[in-house]
Amino acid sequence: MAIRLAELAVRYGCELHGDPDLEVSAVATLGEATEGCIAFLANPGYQKFLADTRATAVILNAAAAESCNVACLVAENPYAVYASIATELYPPPALRPGVHKLAIVGEGASVPDSCELSPGVVIGRNVQLGERVYLGPNCVIGDDSVIAHDTRLMANVSVYQDVHIGARCNIHAGTVIGSDGFGIAQSAQGWLKVPQIGGVRIGDDVEIGATCTIDRGAIDSTEIAAGVKLDNQVHIAHNVQIGAHSAIAGQTGISGSSRIGERCVMGGQVAISGHLTIADDVFLMGRSIVTKSINQSGTYSSVLSVEEAGKWRKLAARFKRLESMAARIKALEVKLKSSMDGEN
Amino acid sequence: MAIRLAELAVRYGCELHGDPDLEVSAVATLGEATEGCIAFLANPGYQKFLADTRATAVILNAAAAESCNVACLVAENPYAVYASIATELYPPPALRPGVHKLAIVGEGASVPDSCELSPGVVIGRNVQLGERVYLGPNCVIGDDSVIAHDTRLMANVSVYQDVHIGARCNIHAGTVIGSDGFGIAQSAQGWLKVPQIGGVRIGDDVEIGATCTIDRGAIDSTEIAAGVKLDNQVHIAHNVQIGAHSAIAGQTGISGSSRIGERCVMGGQVAISGHLTIADDVFLMGRSIVTKSINQSGTYSSVLSVEEAGKWRKLAARFKRLESMAARIKALEVKLKSSMDGEN
């Protein structure tokens, strides 16, 4: 499929520099682009590739447009315009509707003809699928779960019973939704398992990466609101609530019953303790650890980045002696005061 | 199923306040409970919901009983009593014994009639299953492995060869048991793979969360003792030994050959280096990192929690200058001493 620049400019509200009849049919990076490709410039670190790009057109902001020697679409948010154009050029693969002969559909399940159930799929009793749901090979859906229209599950996804997934979601391979929360009670006989009888509720337009784990609630449900985006290997414990349009990078873990606000952004490997509340619009730098509720939107961090190991070893040793450093400062203050008092 | 409060009080040794003939048939949170529900109060943070609860009965301790306006079961350990009552009200789903026509059973395998093998299950040669084992859809069990009675594996679990799993275990979806340990030897030709020929031994009553990885031993076996509970995404490296009744929260990693004592508790995202010994009854706060053996029971931490990013940046910069701060303190001490010596 080829699209005229004029058409793209109109559709995405961009100012067009260059020949409106040029057509693009593929995306590429500035450095690798050839004729017929559209590239974009969003991260200033890649500006150095702009001057020599062989792209037919580049999506960029007004400031960068001056240094561009090929056609360009000038946008306030070049990355968002790129996302939209790339989605036009690379739509998800068309479904091949039907239930494969090696797929198993449980009693009472509702599977519209527009769905594609791949080989190895196993769906339980009374499962309800919306129109055009795609279930990749070896996906398993537990009894009474509901998946709304146009949602796609890639290979080997495990969904337990009583899980509701909204429309237009993408769920990547190996992810598990609805596993038991980590509910255990100490007793004289060791740990007692606490039955996890809540479900999981996932809103529309949610993206969930590969091998994530989203536990079912202990009594009420775990809830992920519309528009949330999770990267790979994210762990969401029981009864967590994640507000709409929050985005969470890889290997982050959120402990039980914590509530994350709307439009929060977390870097990778973040840890959030249980039973906390995080306000809307909180940005957590990667590897941050949160042990108390955060009531104010803003950016938070707890990162100490690497140093050469010898230098770090000294810093760590000093850190471990902070108490004695504080005591020495106190002693100096006392001595200096008495010395100066003595002078007067 | 409905149970009389009188019966519950006797069975779990609770003092009963209220009408012994009241019946409960469901659990609920204090806030959401309606008639026929039993709730519990264990975390003081939820005490505020007690006064207005519409639960038929609440499990709580003696101190909280005074503020309770409905029937209650007074227990020393309300959460453990709740776990037991909830297990009565919500037993695991009954098995549907049989081997599905899309399950594959290897030569020489022993599968009692009481087992349920779901579609897509593949079990290898000479596998031995105990009575009433449940294998969820698409579970794979390698040659010569043994799974004792009443153990349940949820969907898409991968068990390699020569793995022994005890009785009454629950293993959640996507978990891998018996993968090769990370054994590699440096050589002039690059890394050489070190064959991992040990197995895995898992005791009775072990719970393993979703997408955990438990590596097989390099020569001897990796061992997880009875009653251990692992949350999701826990990584157990080769030849680790975990003592009975230890509980480990999500995304924790334990490096090769380390030995964890009995009744240890770890928060999430803990890291333990290799070849260490951790004593019994050690509690590690979430995100702790352990690089030396711990010989004393007790609570340990290494957490620095988030601050607003601007404030944190200053703290991190100061931290990186701890050596110079120490030098300045030393200089002050010397100067002050020489100044005071000079006075005398």
Added chain:
Amino acid sequence: MAIRLAELAVRYGCELHGDPDLEVSAVATLGEATEGCIAFLANPGYQKFLADTRATAVILNAAAAESCNVACLVAENPYAVYASIATELYPPPALRPGVHKLAIVGEGASVPDSCELSPGVVIGRNVQLGERVYLGPNCVIGDDSVIAHDTRLMANVSVYQDVHIGARCNIHAGTVIGSDGFGIAQSAQGWLKVPQIGGVRIGDDVEIGATCTIDRGAIDSTEIAAGVKLDNQVHIAHNVQIGAHSAIAGQTGISGSSRIGERCVMGGQVAISGHLTIADDVFLMGRSIVTKSINQSGTYSSVLSVEEAGKWRKLAARFKRLESMAARIKALEVKLKSSMDGEN
């Protein structure tokens, strides 16, 4: 299979102490070895087991040979020699070539007769497999992907479309290769998904542990060079490049577009921010976090290890007051200077 010590000594260039006609047929640890076993000593922590070992022979270095009471193979790198001998004694299981009746092969796929496709395998259209490829139960391979000869995928591995995997690789259960990178663009309507159209290129002799996730590139490919070794639960984001013979321990995450050099070694739970460059031969201690490029080979760390919780709490509190400590030092310096100036 039994091998004479004389033969092993010649094959691996070791000096042999003891009877060259002794034979070994199994490996064991020093402590557990019995007749016919060969053991090794590489980690000095295990030297204490040497004197009493009942192994038929031990692989060790020249210094340790003096304390050895049984036959030994003296090597500069005992662990590498052990790896080679163990690989001879424990070769990977022989393939049982053929396509299982419950495996699905897509149109246009090329599957040599020497391959083993286990039950539940689903391979897409135009997939190309090399000779002797092993696909474990329930593996899924997307359209147009290529897997070179002698590579083995264990159970439940998910490979997406357009993924190239080299020869002699081992990929462990539950791993996902080619999932969409975490590409999202902020917009007034919430996050827009950025299509991830690049592939994944994996070199020869790569080992990938269990439940790893390796995302496909956004436009160009994610690349893992020959000889790289990844432990379990490693997360490789889109467009990352990992240089040849690097080794990365469990639960490490590498953010998008970062380039790792050759022969780098990372401990577990390391985090690397996006768009960085790490030089060749960089060693990162476990749990390190890297937020800037590293241009010099060497060892780097950012670990603060646990203390008893009460002591740690004081240290953390002091850390949070580093600014005020610095101010107090400054005040002391000023006061002392003015006091000493006053004296003159």
